Structures are given as C-alpha cells and as structure tokens.
Amino acid sequence: MPVPAKLRVATTSLAGCFGCHMSILDIDERLLALLELIEFDRSPLTDIKHCGPCDIGIIEGGVCNAENVHVLREFRANCKTLIAIGACAINGGLPAQRNHLSVSTILNEVYQTQHGLVGGFIPNDPELPLLLDKVHPIHEVVKIDYFIPGCPPSADAIWKVLTDLLAGKTPELGHGLISYD
Amino acid sequence: MSNSLETAQHPETLRRIAIDPISRVEGHGKVTILLDENNHIHQVRLHIAEFRGFEKFIQGRPYWEVPVMVQRLCGICPVSHHLAASKALDAIVGAKQLTPTADKIRRLMHHGQMLQSHALHFFHLCSPDLLFGFDSEVSQRNIVGIAAKYPETARRGILLRKYGQEVIRHTAGKRIHGTSSVPGGVNKSLSLAERDELLKDSEEMVAWSRDAVQLVKELHFKNSELYNSFGAFSANIMSLTAADGSMDLYDGQLRGRDAAGHIMFDGVKDQDYTTLIAEQVKNWSYMKFPYLKTLGPEQGWYRVGPLSRVQNCDFIATPLAEIERREFIAYSGKSLLHAPLAYHWTRMIEMLHAAETIRDLLHDNDIMGSDLTVRGERGFEGVGIIEAPRGTLIHHYRVDENDLISMCNLIVSTTHNNQAMNEAVRRVAQQYLHGHEITEGLLNHIEVAIRAFDPCLSCATHALGKMPLEVEVLDASGEQMSYLARAGDGASINC
C-alpha cells in the first residue's frame, strides 16, 4: 500500500511575538509524529524563501506594515487553506492597542522624545518597511479559512485543529481549548 | 573599536546584496551588504525592520496590567518581560522585600525559562549548524535532519525544552504569557502535586544539561581555530551580578568590564541605569543603539548575554555549573574570550546552572507557601532589570497618582547587542566574503554569526532551523543582475 503524500504546510509570523510558533513547538514529542504526516514549505523550520503551493498556511501576527501585506498576500495566493493563529492575527492583539494613536504620535514619542534618547530622529532608510496607520487583523486584508484564537492558543488546541484538518474534518475546539488569552 | 564598514563612502557605485528576511521577533531583520566589482565589502548593516511602539501605547494603562501586557513583546522569553515589569512595579506598590515564596516562585519561573530558551536555541536551532557544518546540505540543516541523524539529541532537546515549559506552566499558570507575577509578589505558589510532578525529572534534566555542555565543549575543542576566530571582535561586556559577585540571572547590580576584562563599573543599582546608558538612533534601523555614557557612542557599545555573564561573574553558586565555568575561564586565559561561537559553550553552562537551580528550589518548601504578596509605601517610579536568556533586560516605568503609566522605557537584550551583532556580521563579511564570489554557503556564515547571539530576532527566525534567505545582486543603478535563492532542497538556483 503506497504511503499517502504528506500535506505541505507553510507558517510565518507578521506583527506577532512568535508565541504562537512557540506554542506549536509545545506539542513537544508529538512534533516528531507530526513530521511523519506533514512537510514544511516556507517556515522558520526551513530555508524556503517564498511560499510555494501548499495545502495549509498558518499565519501568526497582525498586519502592521507594508512588508506584512506582501507576505500575507503571498500566503493567500499559494495556500489552499489559510489559518489565522492567535490574538494578533485575529483581532490585531496587543500591537493594535496603538490604533487609537496616530503613527506620527508614536514615532515621535519613541524616536524623538523618548527617555534617555540622544539626538533622536525617525528612521527613514528605504530598507525599512513603512508602518500602516492602523494594525489590522489579517481577515481584514485577505480571506481567511480558519481561526485558532488564543494568546497563544494552547498546543492542544493547535494539535486538535491540525489533526482535524489532517483527518479531513472541519476543525472544532470545545471548552478548555477555545480561549482568547 | 567600532568597525569601519557601517557606512560606505559612495553607496551609489556599489552592488547591494540583501539577506532578507533573516528573521522576526522584536521584529523582522535583514542584512544588507554593499560591495564593489571586485567583491570588496564596503558596507554591512543588520536592520531591524519591525516596530510596535509599546512604549507609547502602554501609557495611560493601569500599572497592574503591565506585567501581563508587555510580555507580548516576545513569545520566546515572555517570562523575562513578565518578571522585569513586575520587579519594576514592586517599587510602585512599595514591596521592598518580597515574601520568600514570591521570590522563589519567580526565580523558579525564570530558571524554567532559561532552561527552555537555551535548550530551544541550541538543540532546535543551532545544533544543525554546529553538527553538520555551516555550509552543509541545506535540506539536512534543521531539526528534522537532527532527528534523523542524532535522534537521541533531538529527543533530549525537545524534552529539556518541555521540562522548562512545564516549570513555567506550574509557576505562571500558562506555558506562554502567564499571569502569576503581580506587583508585590505572585498570585500562586506550587501545590504538593505540582512540586512532585516537577521533582521527578529534575535530576535527569541536570544530567542531560551536563551532557550538553560536554557536547558543545567538544565541538569547540575539535575546531578551536574556527570557534575562537569566527567573527571575533573585542568589546565591553555588561551583566547583573549578585552582591557577592556570583552569577544572578533574576536580580542583582550592574557590572561592566572593558575588552581586556578590567572592571569599569560595579554595584550599579537598577534605578541608576540611566547614569550608565544612553541610546542612539540610526536612520537604517528601527532598533536603537545603546552605549555607555562615559565612553560615548563610538567606544561605549557593549555585549550582553551568556558569553558576558559567565566571564563577568566571580563564581556560579551551583557546583556543577561552577566547575564548567572554571574550565571555560581557564580555557580563555587571562583576558576575555570574545569569540561569538563561544556563546554556545557559555549558554550550555547557564542551562546547567538553571537545571541545578530548579532542582534545588523544588526541594525548598517555601515554593509551596501561602504568603504571596507584600505592600508598602506607594511609589511612583520603578526600574526592573533582569538577565533574560539573551542578555540584560531593562524595564522602567513612571506611574501617576491615578495609577496609570505615564512613562515607559524598555531596553531589551537584543537592543544591547545591536552594535555587537553589526560588528560580528561585518567581521564575518571581511573574513569570508571579502573578494569572493558570493555563494549561499558564504552568506550562511553571516547568519551563523547572528544566530550565535541568540538575538530575540533570532528567537524568532531561529525558531527551528535556519532562516529563509534571499540574495539579490544589483548593479550600481539598482538593476537586478542575478538572483540566487536557497530553495528547500538546498540547491542554488541561478536565473
């Protein structure tokens, strides 16, 4: 009997803290079992620069700058199923707490009037991506298929969603697995 | 001592090579290199390209929210931020001396985090470079490759990290972004069941940590020429040390040494950090550049983290780690060892210290006490400094009479190392890229140097294996001449 083809999975973090990726690692020993069923495309796991055709894309973090937009679009274009993981991807999370302030106010505060700062000015090198005026949840920028809430979601919640998807089921989280904090 | 390659004279005449993205966490970083037609390097920069502005939007929030809020800066070492903020805010509630239970629960949490973070960094992220070689087969150079070639090493790495995360879960309430440390103490201690659960594996963790030190030591000895010279540059160092001069990762006073190892300052209290450090902005990075005021921005930058801590303290209070520290000091000789790759060795020594400390704390019944918080005279300003896995972390807050944050200043570990990491990549560029045809393998050398620091920007990218890498070579007019990308199979594609 032929070995079923592995599902191809890509992951990335936009404006996030990487806590969701850490929570993926928190599946601990199950990681080794998972690697039997899936293979990673673009991800911190691999050296693939651009996302190729994938079955599943997992995105952590909200959209806070131009670069995030490009990466998010690349994932949407290549992933059959796109999953938003964690508070930042789902509602902007903590970074979105800047949304009631103007970008200029924040940049001034941090680079010009900040405590202990000497001769400040605002970084303007073309190598740096520009900030959007607001941090947006990713579903406000592209279509998202599934959401795994939590800050971060527990490893068990992530495991449940991944195994449901691997089994061809619609992911469902019950009490104890669904969480916003 | 700062390097000449920061800014080229005539950038418009040079080719640009970008390593992008190297990573994110504390933001997304990339390296850009400018070189001439002879592949002579003229400029190398490590840019930190993400910006969040926590310092601003945290203003106007109630202070008790801060320890839970700011840890969202980093999902790899949230405990560091959780505790640094709590320590700063202890001053606001007038908690001069925490209860023994609170102090030990926080220390237990912190060492759990040291263990998991150091294990993650070495086993999941760096071991592929060190065990397979910097320019070995790309497809093999990740945790999957390690699991295949060295299954026991991979298994132990995963279980060491798991144990650290479990220590955090029991002390903080959650593995990532817990809530138990509050201004003035903690909101929970350990139950007997929780204690016993952790206790049963504690000795094995010490043993495995000890083996890990041996493994790195052998790698260093086996290739000492490379390990001692790769990206090496001399620098000032800084870290906390306990009053008795011993290594203290949770609390203490600031001590700094110059490149030769002479103490420049010592016993500086946390709230006096501003007398030592100022920050500079450069237009090409969202990350600031801190330096020692007395020496100025050119000479005053410094290095933090395990390599600094192990050489900065007088001794380590746990016996097995102390033996290893002595061997390291003996190896490095009279002056300091400045080699970035020596970070790995010292990091494993710290992991061993963390494992010993956890075991010892688990035998201390105070961690099951019920006296959790203290309050005293209300304060309005607080500074909390802690040694995070990747270096000194400073949180500084002012709180108004209505209990809202009115000022916040954060200097995270990676920021302290900003200039140092730039120096390292410039040195590697000179040592390995200068005058050569640029290949994927050569560019990986730059990442290896960055990774050695375990910057928070590498916490992220690093998270398992190597970061994606792109090289684009542009001519003076900015036209793309050739394109080279590291694909999943590791083959170099030229198009």
Next chain:
Amino acid sequence: MNNPTFTLDGKTIPFTEGQTIIQAAIAASVYIPHLCFNPEFKAHGSCKLCTVKANGRKTASCTAQPQPDMIVESNIQELNDERRALLQMLFVEGNHFCPSCEMSGQCQLQATAYELNMMSPHFDHFFPDRPLDASHPEYLLDFNRCILCSLCVQASRDVDGKNVFALAGRGINSHLIVNASQLAETGFSGDDKAAHVCPVGVILKKRVGFVVPVGQRKYDLLPISALAKGD
C-alpha cells in the same frame, strides 16, 4: 397546585404568572445565552442574545412571557449562528483585548463567546478611541469594553439611588457617561451595587487585577452554560 408549562428545546418548563421565558428557564436551570439580562434587575432587552423562537416567532426571552404549552426553541443552530454574529458585533464595536484584560476568564462576554464557539470577530473592527477614567481612588473605568448593557445605570439608579451612570449619544456613538466630569466627582463608592454588576471589564476595582491565577478563574473550570444560571 401545578403551574402551567411550556417546552424549551423539548424540555418541559413550569412557569408562574408574570415570569419571562428566561426567568422560567433559569429557575429550571436551563441556560439561554444572555448578556444585558441579570436576574436581579428589570430586563433591559438590548443585547438580543437571548432571542428565542416562541411558537416560531423570534423574540427576546428576557422580555417575552411564556404562554401555556408554548413551544420555545433556543439551542438551535439558526439562533446560535445569529447569537454568534451579535457577539462578533460587540467585539468589533469596542476594544476587547482579552490577552491583557484582568477580567479575562471571569468575563461574561468572553465566556458566552466561548460557549457559542466564536472563533473570530469576523467583521471589520471599529477601533474606537475611548479614554479611561482613573480619577476615582478605588475604581477604574475602562470604557473600551463597554457593551451598553446599562446594568450599572439601573443598579446605581434603582438600588444605590445615586444615578452615577447614564447612556449618552446615539447609534454607533452611544456611550456610557458618569454624572460629573469624572467618576471621582460622583458619589460612586465600592459599596455600590453598581460597582459589582458589570458583565465585562469596565468597572474595575483598582490594584487587584490578575489576583486569581489562570486555572482558578470563574469560567476556567466550567463553561458558562454549565453554571446553568449563567450569571
């Protein structure tokens, strides 16, 4: 004597004259999702989460009275989908950042969203600017989380006799105000009923945030529906 009854999702529920559907359900320990309803107060009827089908007609169960032998449907997909959408509206209308909210784990809005499997806010966020009122020495008002249930308005007016709170504005600009330029200038006190009725995280006792560890918070152990009365 035996009371008249109606059936709620097939279960026979006795009721007495004047009882609303949700009151009878709660008395029988049957959960109907709700936010602005609090058994101790006159029904407000604004959140619409408790909408049920009574003999096929949709109505808010906190204001509608049952009729003998009435067929009431509540826990059905059609209604739960609508309730989820209403919750999503409340989440995008305000600023609900659960990760750093001290009421997380003890918040009725959050627990109800868990109960109804709300996986995302779905709609585009309004991200309104709602400054805090920290003027009071013992209490903090974080309007970012207000869902306009007006329980604090009722409690302060009808129980405390103080009228500390009121609703102002209209439509999407509706908001909670206090009976002075700031809370400190009102007669508000921690002993007020109004200090203890907020179903979310607006009215907060200062300096006690995060005192309950994760795992021991109100909704950590049991879902809101299992707490039957769900308040």
Next chain:
Amino acid sequence: MVSQVSTHAGYLDDILARHHHRTNQLLQVLIEAQAHYGYIHTSAIDYLSLQLQLPRAQIEGVASFYSFLYLQPHGDYRVLFSDNITDRMLGNMDLMLSLCKQLWVEPGKISEDGLLFVSTTSCTGMCDQGPALLINNIAINQLTGERINEICVLIRERVPLLEWPAEYFEIADNIRRSDILLGSNFQSGRSLTALLQRGTAETLQQIKVSRLRGRGGAGFSTGMKWELCQAATGREHFVVCNADEGEPGTFKDRVLLNRYADMVFEGMTLCARIIGAKRGFLYLRGEYRYLLEPLLSVLQGRREKNLLGTSILGNNDFNFDIEIHLGAGAYVCGEESALIESLEGHRGTPRNRPPFPVTHGYLNQPTVVNNVETFAATCLIAQNGGAWYAGIGTDTSSGSKILSVSGDCERPGLYEYPFGVTVAQVLSDCGAKDTQAVQISGPSGVCIAAGEFQRRIAFDDIPTAGAFMVFDQSRDMFEVARNFVHFFAHESCGFCTPCRVGTSLLSNMMDKLSQGHGSACDLVEIEKLNLLLQSTSHCGLGHSACNPVLDTIAKFKPAYDIRLTHKEFTPAFDLDSALSQARQMTGRDDAGAHLRECE
C-alpha cells in the same frame, strides 16, 4: 464658574418658568435653551440639573441623543443640508461644497472664526421643493447656485436671520390632486357637533364601521385602537398626534398641518371625547419648527370658539386641551413608544412591547397615538358616517390616501387618491417619464420596479405612509440604497446590538462597494447582515433598515454586479493611503513606500 452659572440662569429661569419646572418638559427646555444660547453649555446643564432635580448625566444623555442639540459651540449660523436621495438628485452636494468653499469651512466642522457650522441632516420633508436646508432649524427650499451665493453674503455680513429675504422661507403646499380629505371644505366644530348629537358610543361605532386604518403605515384599525384605550383603566387617558413625519420622502403632514390643522385638532378632540382624555399632545418634528406659531394660533382660535379647553361646546364634562411638543432631529421618535419616551423628556428609545400604549402609554397611562392624516380622516367619518367612508377605496383599505410624490417627475407634490390606485396611474398623473423604479413608503418601504407598476396602493398590496419617490432610468439604484442605508445608520437609536452595530457595518459595506473595493464575498456578507437585522432588531427601524438593499439586490442586481470588481476578497480600506502618514513622517516616496491594491 458662579458667574458662568448666573449667565445661564438668566435665560433658563424664564424657560423653566414657561414649562412649570416639569421634568417631562426637559426636551422642550433644552430646545429653547439652545435656541437662546446657540448650544447647551455645560453650566446650563448643571443649572438645569439643580432646578429640575435631575442627574446631569440624564440631561446630557437626553441632549446628546437628538441631532439638533449641541453640547459644544456650533457657530451663529448652523446650516444643515437635507440629504435625502431626492436632494442628492437635485444636486445638494455641489451646493453644500460651493457654500463651504465660499465661506472657508469644512462640512461637519465649525468654521475657524466660529461663525458657522455646515453639515447634512436627514430628509427635512421638502422633497417636492428641494434642494433644501435648515438654518438654525428654519427651512429654506428651492436652493440654487445663485441662492447659495446670496446666503454666503448674508452669512459673511452676519445679517440676522430675521432680516433675510422673506421669499427664502416661503414653503409651497403643492397640492396636485384632492379627494375627500384635501377636497373637503372643513368647518371648525362640525365634526364635534355631529359627535355630540350621535353620542360617543355611536360615533366610535361609526369609526369602526368605516374600517379606517392608521395612516402612519402600520395600518392598525383606528376604531379598535380607540376602543381598547377607552376600555383601559388608568389615572388619566391621553391623545397623541404623531407629527414626527421623518420617513424620507414624506411631507403630507407638513401640508395638513399648514392648511388643515383645525381638522387635525378636531380629530384629536373627537378621540379625546371617546376615550375620555383631558390632555393631548401633538409631537411636531423639529424640521417643521416654522409651523409652531401658526399651530399655536390655530389652537388659540379653537379655544376662543370653545372647541378646546373647558366645557367644550357647553358640555361641562367635556374638557380637553392640546400641547405641542417639538422634536429635535430623531427619526426613531416616529415609532410610537419612542415618541412617548421623547414626550416624557427622555431619550427616544423604543420601549419593550407589550405592554402597548393603548394600555401603558404616556406616563404609563392609556394613550392613543395616531397619525396626523388619521385624525383628520376621523372628522370626515364623524360628519358623513362610517358607511359612507367604507364605501370609498377597496375592501381591505377604505377611504383615501395622501401620497407625497417626489423625484423624477414634472409635478411633485401631494396627490390624494381613493385606496386602490395603481402606481402607473400616479406616475402618469405626476408626469413621470422613463421611470425605472418607485420607492414607496420611504426607505423602510418597498422598491417597485417597472414590471410592477400595475400594483395598487392598499394595505393588502402596497401599504404606505405616503412617500412616493420616483427614479428614472438615469438613476443608479445602488446609490439610492446606499443613501437609505446611511440614513438608517445615522438614525439608529443605538439601543439594541443588531441595529446599533449592524446598520453601521451595513453602510460601511455599501461604502466599500462604492469605493471600488467590492468582491462577491461582500455581497454574501451584506445579505447575512440583512437577515440578522430583520430577525433580531428591537424595533421597526432595525427590521426595515435592510429593505432598500434587499429590494435593490433582488430587482437591480446589475447595479451591484458592476461594483464587485475584484475576484478575490479586497480590504475595505485603501492600503496605499494607509501608508501616507508614515511616508509623510519619513519623507519617503520610493517604490517600497507604496502598496498596490492587488498583486
């Protein structure tokens, strides 16, 4: 501060005295306070709080509910352009921008010199003679570029409104077709005399026989309503005339109150006699403020003829009088329980029903709330008998209906027909050509497409409060729906979740489509929102807020399809302009400093 208070005490004392310091009069007091001072000063609120023994938060809560009341300075001239779709079709936006340009002011903001405030407001009920505006709540119609230029001069020279040319304020009745009501030469007192001869029981019987149904749109049997109220026990019974004619496109009540007020008041008096009420109210929408004085003199005239007041027509047991209450810019107050809340001086939030006003209305006492046209009709019935009235119109819909015709037609104005008239008939009578659609009974009503013009105005076919807006083939029915959706979002009271948030989400979605960010996903979302609003909203406003969208999607789908330009979901906001602040801060304009809408 003390001096502050005394400043306001000066004029507030008079106002309070006029209203006998009654808390029910709060809204009236606030309206007069603003009329005097230009806005409601925070010290004024403090003083009222003291004098009326009301929490200041409650006063602020009420004041902030009504869009014509301001809590901050809004200039000496407050110019509000009526923004019904018919005003749009007549070019109101260009006129507003021209005025703003000439006077250096931004719409929605106060001019820097604090002289004026310019913005839009919901339909002011002048659709037959638009474009229209309100200046300090007084109507000016038939705006032209020329008239706007003149107005700019008058404002710049700070000429007091009273000295402005009288013709600005002339308002035509535009009665185009009269029938039993508009054609009756009504004489004061005739209906009351008939009532007294016939007796209340028999008169009520006649009204039931007439099968008269409410003209506000809902069409509840008037006879039954009066009978229920009569039977209800209470301290006191009340009669309320709903003249809060806020449905965009409706203006019949404006004309009835301008020319047939006597008849309306007599109808209220009939009702009072039958249900046993001593007090009645006419709730006049703020937009018709200019009618207040004329109406007061009509009331005075009736008192002098002993048709109002004590011992009406010599009957000692027949005492009834009428007060006029002003609204202040809140469409939702057209809903009877919200209207009663407003009458009591509260925020205009619809009540939980049951109980209904007939048993628990004004001050929780039995109350009849009827439409202006309904009361007028009862006079005809009292005079001519129920059978006569029932013989007119159709089986389900007796009598006549007054339609407010506006939009793309040669003769906009009032058209009264016996019930059963076809849409086609009305269209040909008003000189409508090349008609694409008719919006009947306003945004909350139905949109009729060309194929349906044989349908009839009747409760069992097309029920209506009277609005009849005509759109010819040149009109974009998507923009019509978008205008209506914005109207509902602006007028939502904010009480219930689905309407408060849903109407705003819906108008954002419609804006997204009109701004070219639309895709098929959005249409699905819009339809989901529509259903949710319909099934869970607290009152009719929310239930019907989505009607314009549902109708136009069903009947004019192409108008939507051309806006679903994207294959994939597209953000509602423009990505590149979201970077503009950062570009400004960094002075960058390189390629990396921009984002394209799609890649």
